[in-house]
Amino acid sequence: MLNDAALVAAANAVNAAITYMQLHSAAPNATYTTNAVGSRVAVTGTVDADGDIAWSTINFTGLPASGPITHISYWSASTGGINYGGQPLTGDLASNASGAYTVSSVTETSTAA
Numbered sequence: 230m231l232n233d234a235a236l237v238a239a240a241n242a243v244n245a246a247i248t249y250m251q252l253h254s255a256a257p258n259a260t261y262t263t264n265a266v267g268s269r270v271a272v273t274g275t276v277d278a279d280g281d282i283a284w285s286t287i288n289f290t291g292l293p294a295s296g297p298i299t300h301i302s303y304w305s306a307s308t309g310g311i312n313y314g315g316q317p318l319t320g321d322l323a324s325n326a327s328g329a330y331t332v333s334s335v336t337e338t339s340t341a342a
Contacts, residue, residue: 236280236339243337244274244282246305247313252289252330253300261302261312267292267328269307280339287332292324301335 231239249269257263267289274284292298299322302315316335324330 233279237276237278240276240280240282240337240339243313244276246311247274247282247303248272249304249307249310250284250287250332250335251302251304251315252292252298252332253302253315254293254297255299256317257300257302257315261300261315264300265302266296266298266324269304271307281336283334283336284332285334287335289324289330289332290328292328292330294324294326294328296324296328298322298324298330301332 250272251265251269252267253264254266255264270287270289272284272287274282276282300315300317303313305311
């Protein structure tokens with residue numbers, strides 16, 4: 230079983246690979262290539278001592294005004310690239326009237342044995 234040091238090493242590699250995030254207007258398919266809205270946004274995460282990766286204050290613009298926002302996905306590039314998964318969002322699930330949306334925080338957790 231992996232300990233926290235191993236999880237931190239792995240999380241740092243994953244964090245370095247995830248350089249962009251994308252929003253989705255409805256549940257995407259397994260590869261997060263459907264229901265995408267707006268452009269991908271560059272991100273930089275942080276890894277904690279337990280191997281959890283966190284991103285905060287991710288600002289998206291150019292979205293449909295007051296449109297639905299349900300999921301976020303993780304990518305290696307601004308277009309194309311490799312998808313590293315994603316997750317559903319909670320809370321306010323619509324862009325504002327100007328087509329902007331801010332994700333206050335997203336965290337991917339890991340657990341050591």
